[in-house]
Amino acid sequence: MGGRGTGGARTDRWPAGADRSGGPVTVDGLLAVVDGQSVVDGQSVVDGQSAVDGQSVVDGPAPAAGDARGAATGDRLLPPPAGQVSPAPAPSSRANPVTVLEVLSRMDVAGETIRAVNLLRRLDPAEFRLLFCVTSGAPGSLDEEIRSLGGEVYYCRADPSFPFAFHRLLRQVRPDIVHSGVATFSGVVLTVARAAGVRRRVAHFFTSTDRRGDSVRGRLQRALGRVLLDAFATDLIAVSEAAMRGLWRESWRLDPRCRVIYNGVELEPFGVAIAGQRPMPSLPELDELGDVAPPPLTVLHIARPDPVKNRSRAIEIVAAMCTRGLDVRLRFVGRQSPEETERLMTLASGLGVSDRVEFLGERGDVPKLLVNSSLLLVTSLHEGLPSVVLEACAVGTPVLSSDLPGVAEIARVLPGITMLPLGTPNEIWASTAADLAVVPPTLDERREAMRRLRRSPFTMENWQRDITAVWS
Numbered sequence: 001m002g003g004r005g006t007g008g009a010r011t012d013r014w015p016a017g018a019d020r021s022g023g024p025v026t027v028d029g030l031l032a033v034v035d036g037q038s039v040v041d042g043q044s045v046v047d048g049q050s051a052v053d054g055q056s057v058v059d060g061p062a063p064a065a066g067d068a069r070g071a072a073t074g075d076r077l078l079p080p081p082a083g084q085v086s087p088a089p090a091p092s093s094r095a096n097p098v099t100v101l102e103v104l105s106r107m108d109v110a111g112e113t114i115r116a117v118n119l120l121r122r123l124d125p126a127e128f129r130l131l132f133c134v135t136s137g138a139p140g141s142l143d144e145e146i147r148s149l150g151g152e153v154y155y156c157r158a159d160p161s162f163p164f165a166f167h168r169l170l171r172q173v174r175p176d177i178v179h180s181g182v183a184t185f186s187g188v189v190l191t192v193a194r195a196a197g198v199r200r201r202v203a204h205f206f207t208s209t210d211r212r213g214d215s216v217r218g219r220l221q222r223a224l225g226r227v228l229l230d231a232f233a234t235d236l237i238a239v240s241e242a243a244m245r246g247l248w249r250e251s252w253r254l255d256p257r258c259r260v261i262y263n264g265v266e267l268e269p270f271g272v273a274i275a276g277q278r279p280m281p282s283l284p285e286l287d288e289l290g291d292v293a294p295p296p297l298t299v300l301h302i303a304r305p306d307p308v309k310n311r312s313r314a315i316e317i318v319a320a321m322c323t324r325g326l327d328v329r330l331r332f333v334g335r336q337s338p339e340e341t342e343r344l345m346t347l348a349s350g351l352g353v354s355d356r357v358e359f360l361g362e363r364g365d366v367p368k369l370l371v372n373s374s375l376l377l378v379t380s381l382h383e384g385l386p387s388v389v390l391e392a393c394a395v396g397t398p399v400l401s402s403d404l405p406g407v408a409e410i411a412r413v414l415p416g417i418t419m420l421p422l423g424t425p426n427e428i429w430a431s432t433a434a435d436l437a438v439v440p441p442t443l444d445e446r447r448e449a450m451r452r453l454r455r456s457p458f459t460m461e462n463w464q465r466d467i468t469a470v471w472s
Contacts, residue, residue, distance in 0.1 A: 398436040
C-alpha cells in the first residue's frame, strides 16, 4: 500500500460509465433482487410502504427551476428523452455543478453522517451539489441541518418496491454520481443507478462486516450484493484496508476500481476544546487520612445505538475498576432507545454501579467532552475505521479499544492507543484502563497530539480532496 494507505498507485482507473454486465440494465425484474423481506445491513423491513407516510413516490423538492438538466413542470423535473444521458465532464467545464446523490441508511449522528454534513459545509456550491437518500425511509436528527446548508434528504425505504421508487427518484433528481454507503446492499442501489443511466456509481464501505449473519439467506444476499457491485460499480471505496477486505475481497489491490480513503477529522473544534481546557490544580487533594487521594476518573463511551457497539461491556469494565477502589464515572454519549437505557441501567444496578453511569444522549460538544475525560473506551465487536478514536487522538486523550483491525491501522500512525481482545477478562481491562487514565495528559501533550494528527492522513482536508477526486 503506497503513501497514505489509499491503495497505492492506480494504474488504470475504471472508466466512468463502464460496467461488467455485458448489456443494458432495466428496472423490470429487480424485485428478484429485493425480495419480500428485504434487508439493509441485515435488518428486515416491513413490507408495504415504500416511503414515509405511505407515499410510493419519493418525497423531496426538485432541483431549482432553470437547471439546464431538465425542464420544470410544477415542482417536478421531467426526465430526459430516453437514451439521452450526458457524460459528467470536469466541474470547471460545466455550466452546472456536479450533482451527487449519497445513499445512507439514516441521517442520524454517526461518523459517516457527520463527515457528510461537514463536507456539505465545505463544498463549493458552484462545483458540487450534494443530496442524500436514506434507505430507512425515516427522518433523522441531521435532516434539517442538511436542508439549512442547501442540501436535501429523500426517503426511499428499502422494501420490495425500492428499485422502482429509487429509479423514480433518479429520474427526478438526475444525479451525475450515485455514492452508496449501505454495505453490500449498495449492489442493488448501483444496479438501479445503472438502469437509470447514471455514469459514475460509487460504493463506499464503512465497516468491516455487514449484519446479514452466517445464515444461508444472509450468505446468499451478501454474495448477490457482491455480484451486482462487481458488475455495476465504477468505484469501490473503503474507510480502511480491513473494511475493504471484509466487505469486498482479500485481493482488492488487483482491482483498479478499489481505493482506501481514510476518514478525516475536522480539527478546528478540537483545537478550540484544547485551548479552553481548565488548568489542573496545583496541589493534589488529600483524603481523610492525609494521603494523596486518587483523582476521579471519567471514562467516555461514544457510539450510536447499535448492538455491535457493545455498550454493556463498558459497564462491566467500569464495575471492575470500582472494585479496585477507583473513583470512576462512565458517560455514554449517543442516541439511545428507552429499552436500551433500561437494559443498561438494570445491568449497572446488578453490578452496584448505577450511580456511576450517565447517559448524555446526542451531544454537539464531543471535543470538549473528550478533553475533560480520562479515557475513551471502545468495546465494539467490529468497526471500519472508528472516527471517535481519531477524535480522541486529536486531543491526546488515551484510548483503550478492543483489538479491531481498523483501530490497528490508526495505531500504526498515531500513538496513545491500547488494544485488548474482547475475550480478555474484565479485571485486566480494568487494570489497563486505570494505568492509562490515572495520569492525565498535560496541555503541552494535548497540543502535540493535535500537531501530530494534523500531519497524519486522517484530516478532513485529505478526506475531502480524495473523495472529490473520485467524483471529478
